[in-house]
Amino acid sequence: MIRPFWIRSNTAKPLSIGQPTSDCTHRSDCGWSLIAGGLALLLFGSLSELLVHYIMKFNIAVYDSAAYFIFIKYGLMHWIGTGVIILGMRKWIMTGDNGPRPQQSLPAPRTIVEKYDNYRDMLDNISDPIFLYDKATKFFVKCNKAAVDRYGYSSAEIKQMRPWDLHPEEEKALVQKNAASDIRHNPYYYTHLTKTGVRIPVEVYTNSIQLDGRHLWLSITHDQTRFRDIENSLVRSEERLRLTLEAVNDALWDYNMRTGEVYFSPNYYTMLGYEPYELPPSDETFKRLLHPDDVKKIVSPNNRTGEKLGKWESEFRMKSKSGEWLWILSRGNIIEIDTDGRPLRQVGTHTDITERKKQEKERLRLKNQLEQACKLESVATLAGGIAHQYNNVLSGISGHLELMKMKSSENENLCKHIRQIDELSQRMAQLTRQLMSYAKGGKHTVKSISVFEFVSAITPSVKKQMKPGMDLINRIEKDGLMIKGDPVQIESVLTAIITNACESIQANGRIVVRAEKYDAPEVVVGELDAAASGPYAKISVEDNGCGMEGDIQQRVMEPFFTTKFQGRGMGMAAAHSIVKDHNGWIDISSEIGQGTIVNVYMPLENRTMNESVADPDTALARKGTVLLIEDDLVVMDVSKTLLEALGFNVLPAPTGSEASTIAQSHQGDIDLAILDVVLPDMEALDVYPTIKKARPSLKVLVCSGYSSEGPVQDILDAGAEDFIQKPFTMTALSSKIDQVLLRGAG
Structure with missing residues (x-):
């Protein structure tokens, strides 16, 4: 029967905690009990309480000098600092009855072979090969059935062999060296050869014992093939993961929130321009590299509950070693939570999506440009048709006025009215030209224009439209900046910009016009335009008015967009169209309460303002x-x-x-x-x-x-x-x- 056993000493007193089992073990079995206990701990236990799946069988004196065979199965081993105490179930197996016979004792075995035979059944039932060999001669003395089955040698053949005969050539010298040393419970990892030459990875535990004054080695061998396969599979899996992460340039992170331990893969560092492990792997490192504006975007894992357990994604910016802000896509998965649903551990990856963000921004720019172009196209079609009809009508009016001038030169009163009508028709013609400029961007009358002279010429007329107290300052120097374009169109551009500036400043406000040479080193791409590299005239109109909000800055070039009660929303849209047609561009910088700067970039003409422009011969005889x-x-x-x-x-x-x-x-x-x-x-x-x-x-x-x-x-x-x-x-x-x-x- 199976019953709890109570280990007692030879004096029939309870075995005290920490007392070695050798104190209550038959003298012929001391070595076996020590080996069994030590191997049980090394092979199947740990230095904490756990279940031992091992069978030990040895003689133990339970009452006085009486000795009985018992076996211990599924015992709990307790580490108490100085030794191991085994608690478990015992079964009397000597007589097969329900209890010990105190007056009966076992005869002591006479030889090692007889001692081994006493344990043959037990050892042959163990699945691991067990060898017993002489420390002096190094020849095997005994082995169990598992050794014969595993290696293919007969028991007699094994007795003619030494330990290194089971090893390949490359290991024999090492095994001979270890066999000559004083081994104490050390596991060794070797490769054994079967009789047929099959290589078996093994883990060997060897202990020195003494029986009848003879020094022997006891070795227990564990086949590591399955563990090696698992290990190799794990290595291959880790290698695949590493190669995959390297192929996609992803970084791996592992955050144990309970211990604060953090792991960053090498790609985590190289992605940001650092050497692997150049920064300490910690949550503080991550927070230090995180963009301040993105902190609120990151949902704290500590705020997640069990019902929100699972995968998550987040996009944020991290600072690289060069100081550049990189966009990162973080994918995480909470894999461990406590009983309250709070996360304890999460793992995830980082992906550099900076280029994707740039492409998204470019796609958005192109989308806005396309939408703007569609608006311009639809308005241009309408505006072009209307302007064409207006121009035909104005052509008739202007022509008749020219004829009337020729026939009424002596009638001063009539000439005055004709001049007024002509002035009105010219103003109407200028409006239609502006409308046509917006519609198609045509450069009707292309001339060389001195920026200084041109701005100086229009400044007085613009000042007349300004309220008292406002000041328009021309700070353009005579530096020879020359552009080529339609003077009427360029005038309408500057007039529209200055008019907007006048409406944004208060009494005693100031508008400053500057011009300078600007060398664009590469292709300039704005929100709506793209212009080639090269020299440009940069004409700046700066005011100290109320400024514009960001959304207004984005829409200021749209047709019909206006913030004025009676505005038409065509001034800046037309200006944008004209400048774009002159192969230039406009950019705006503004801040609420600080004012606005509008920069107009126009390609410089190759020649300077001091070079003359040849006029056609107006004295040509007109006939034909x-x-x-x-x-x-x-x-x-x-x-x-x-x-x-x-x-x-x-x-x-x-x-x-x-x-x-x-x-x-x-x-x-x-x-x-x-x-x-x-x-x-x-x-x-x-x-x-x-x-x-x-x-x-x-x-x-x-x-x-x-x-x-x-x-x-x-x-x-x-x-x-x-x-x-x-x-x-x-x-x-x-x-x-x-x-x-x-x-x-x-």
Whole structure:
């Protein structure tokens, strides 16, 4: 039967705690009990209370000098500082009855073999190979059945072998050295060879014992194949994880919140530009590198409860060794919590997403640019059509005014009214040109402009619009900065910017205009524009007004966006369109309560302001024949009259087909064709090659209420000489005709 046992000493007194078991063990079994106890602790236990899955069998004196075989199974081993005490279950196995027979004793075994035979059943039931070999001769004396089965040698063959005969050549010298030393319970890790040459990784525990004055070694061998497979699998798994993390450039972290222990993988450091382990792995290191603005974004793991246990993601910025802020995507998983649901440990990865963030910002910029372009395109289509019609009407008005001036030079009162009407029509023409500039960005009258002279010229007119007490200061120096563009458009840009500045400052406010050379070292990409590298004129308009909030700065260039009660929202939108068409850009910096700075960047012209611009010869004799191709009858009539007044013979053609017919059938010379872009029956681009085919030497001046972009530019690219914008004055028309006819003359 199985019953609890009470270890007693040879004097029939209870064994005291800490007393060695040898005090109550048969003298012939002292070595076995010590080995069994030590091996049980080393192989299957630890220095704490745990279950021992090992069977020990030895003789123990329970009453006085009586000795009985017992075995201990599933005992609890307690480490008490100076030794091991074993508590467990015992079974009397000598007589098979229910208790000991105090007056009966066992005869002492006479030889080692007889002693071994007493334990044969027990040892042969142990699955690990056990060897007993002579310390002097080094030959094996005995082995258990597991040794025979595992290695393939017979018991007789094993007795003819020494320990190193079970090892490969590369280990034999080491084994011989260890066999000659005084081994004390040391585990060794070797490779054993079976009879067939199979290599087995083993863990060997060896202890020295004495039996009848003979020194022996007892070795227990554990097959480590399964553990090595597990270990190798773990190594391979860790290697795969390492290679995977390196391949994706991810970093690994492990945070034990209970102990404060933190692990950072090498990639954690190199991702931020540090050498591996250059910084101490700690939560303080992470917090020190975290961007101050992102601290609130990070949900503290300590605030997580059991119901929120699981995976999480967060994006934040960390400071690299170079000082750059890198965007990091952190993925974590809480893997251990306490009974209250508070996290105790979490692991996760860090991924550098800085480039992705840059791409997202660029995509957002392009998206905004596309949306802006769509707005501009829709408005441009409407504005272009309206401006074209206005220009046709203004062409008729301007033409008739020119004729009236010619016939009323003696009537001063009438001339005064004509001049006022002409001034109004010119203002209207300027508004339509601004509208066209916004719609298509056309540079109608491109001239070389001195920044200093230009700003100086417009300053007085702008000051007239300012309230008393406000001051406009021109701090542009005569430094020779020259740009090329349409003076009317550039004036509208600066006027719009200065007007906005005037409306943002209070009484006694100040606006300062500066200009300087700016060398863009690389391609400049703004929120809405991209411009090439090179020299630019940087014109700055600075005010000390109320400033703008960030969202207003983002939208200030949008069409129809305004903060004014009666504003139209077209000033800055038109300015942006004009500057962009001049291959420049605008940037704005503003702070609430500190004012605003608007910078306009325009490409510098190669020459300086001191170089002269050659004017065409205005003394050219005006004579010859002009083919006037115009569908608007009013404009046709007034243009014909103006041309005739200049000395030309005019051939009117209201359609493209009529123009083609005249070009082919007219008997005399045709010196010039003035071609309107919009015709009722044909595209002007189709009319041009027809008349040029009929008269190859014919010079063509394109005329339109639209800008010089689009269809006009297509005709110019096809070979037309020049372009004149409607409405035009008689002076502008005569000057343009002179320039066209002068080309190639002589």
